[in-house]
Amino acid sequence: MVVITYNNHNNNMSLVFRIIVLLGIAIPFLAILCHSFSPENPTDRRVLVLVDDLAIKSSHSLYFKSLENRGFQLDFKLAGDPKIALHRYGQYLYDALILFSPSIERFGGSINTAAIMDFVDAGHDLILVADESASDLIREVATECGVDFDEDPGAVVIDHINYAVSTTDGDRSLIAADDFIKSSIILGSNTIEAPVLFQGIGQMVNPSNDLVLKVLSASPSAYSANPKSKLSNPPAIYGSAISLVSVVQARNNARILISGSLKMFSNQFFRYGVQKAGSPTKHDKSGNEQFLTEISKWVFHERGHLKAVNVRHHRVGEVDEPSMYRINDDLEYSVEIFEWTGANWEPYVADDVQVQFYMMSPYVLKNLSTDLKGVHHTSFKVPDVYGVFQFKIEYQRLGYSSLSLSKQIPVRPFRHNEYERFITAAFPYYGASFSMMAGFLLFTIFYLYNK
CATH class of the missing domain: 2.60.40.1930 (Macroglobulin (MG2) domain)
Structure with missing residues (x-):
């Protein structure tokens, strides 16, 4: 009896152990299933932010906070970190990429131009920000996206008419831009009243490229040049042909934002009051925060x-x-x-x-x-x-x-038994056939019985 009881006890323990093991396997599996069949949500949530200096995390905190308030999980990394990667074991680790590292010469880890373009080709979104110190690597990525920055070293966008009034007398590289794209889907339904402060490098958009759009353009009086050197030749790009901020929607619906100014995302420019030269109106706050928040909603598929x-x-x-x-x-x-x-x-x-x-x-x-x-x-x-x-x-x-x-x-086509027996359009042919038969019958009778 003791032996039998001992065996039953072992069997019961074995059964309990098996149940625990099965539950340990089933619960994570059910969690995966629930996640797999969750309602579709096109908003990207995991975002990798590559910066030149981690101080950007605090100097541009208002912009990053607006993203986090909308549910995005931002992962900040130094652009040269050798451990960074966009994918692992064939799966992408992030849904979007923000490049706030205009002067980086080489990305760390496995990230390069080809990896970034593969990331976009896989349907993920990208924000690329440059300035007058833009490296060849950043310029190459922008070119792959359909935008060319001014190749003149140190060149910035200058405007002697539509500049922003500032304490620095003679500074014409701080521009008050208000030539927005006319699209409520991209920039939202609320009108941007205040001009946007911009200080940085200009970009050219190929007019034959239907995928690239200028969302913020320079004024006709603007031009791109190095303010520290004498302008001996006409500027390469000038007027409304200069794009300050451009967007791209790829054929796979991946979206890209390309900006020529890192400062326009900063807390300083978000909080600045702005007055356009020649205008009596002074705005207590620039339009940078509204403009960049609304356009980021479009880039990350929260609209349109x-x-x-x-x-x-x-x-x-x-x-x-x-x-x-x-x-x-x-x-x-x-x-x-x-x-x-x-x-x-x-x-x-x-x-x-x-x-x-x-x-x-x-x-x-x-x-x-x-x-x-x-x-x-x-x-x-x-x-x-x-x-x-x-x-x-x-x-x-x-x-x-x-x-x-x-x-x-x-x-x-119609089957043989699906056609109409008598077609109205063929009545003349039917009449010709029957009249021919009647005539032949009459001719036969006349020929046989007439002497």
């Missing part, structure tokens, strides 16, 4: 981010999606489009979304109507051409992430 769900198509009067259509069928097409507002998904309302019924070229191009609840729909007749077609939506609108939807469907 679209998603499409529930793409449906079926014959008129039916509900189920068919495996193929027949020529001349009447069909209905619909898609639900939503916009992320920073907190939740709201129905996207627009009247310029189009669908193509496409085979080599569009056979049907229709504007989608909206029910103001996110559903965009239309109906049309399948063309009298059979083959393999596609429902295609290629939607691109300034400030919004692009939508590219495609769904393939074959279209067949």
Whole structure:
């Protein structure tokens, strides 16, 4: 009896041990599942901030605090730290990258220009900030993004008309810029009343590049030059062609912000009062904080981010999606489009979304109507051409992430038993055939029985 009791006790202990082990495995696995199936949130949360000097963390704390207040987790590293990395074991460690290290000659760890561009190609966002001390490495990254900084060493943007009144007499490199892009999606719906203080290097945007936008431009009286040297030749870039702040939206919807001034992100410029030369109005606070906060919301997909769900198509009067259509069928097409507002998904309302019924070229191009609840729909007749077609939506609108939807469907001709027995258009041919038969019958009778 003692032996049996001892074995049962061991069996019970073994069973308890197995349950504990299974729970230890199951609980983390369930946690992973819950995280995997959590509601989609396009806002990037993990951000790597590379700086030349950790003092920037305090001198630019207002900007960083605005990001942290919106839920971003900022990881500050020295740009030359040999331990920094963007990915490990095939997985990216961060969702966005901020480069506040304009003078860095070489990044530490495994980060280089190619690694940064691969990071963007993977759909992650980037903020690149330079100044007059911009290194060749920073210039190379900017060039890869479609923007070229002024190559003249020590060159800054100078404006003798639209400068900011300051205590430093004769300083024309401190600019009061207010030539903003006209887009409420990028800069928000609230108008930026005060000019933005800018002091730094100018950049050129290739006008043929549709992916790059100037969000803050210099005035027509501005030019880029080294203030410490005599201007012997005409400046390389001047006027409104100078971009002070540019943005890029890649084809994979990754977003990039490129600024030629590190000081414009500083606490000093955030708190400065600003008065534009020649203007009687003096603002107690510059527009830097509002401008950079609003544009960072766009860069990090807190605004202007679209998603499409529930793409449906079926014959008129039916509900189920068919495996193929027949020529001349009447069909209905619909898609639900939503916009992320920073907190939740709201129905996207627009009247310029189009669908193509496409085979080599569009056979049907229709504007989608909206029910103001996110559903965009239309109906049309399948063309009298059979083959393999596609429902295609290629939607691109300034400030919004692009939508590219495609769904393939074959279209067949009529079967032999599906044609109409008598076609109205063929009545003349029917009449000709029957009249020919009647005439032949009359001719035969006349020939046989007439002497």
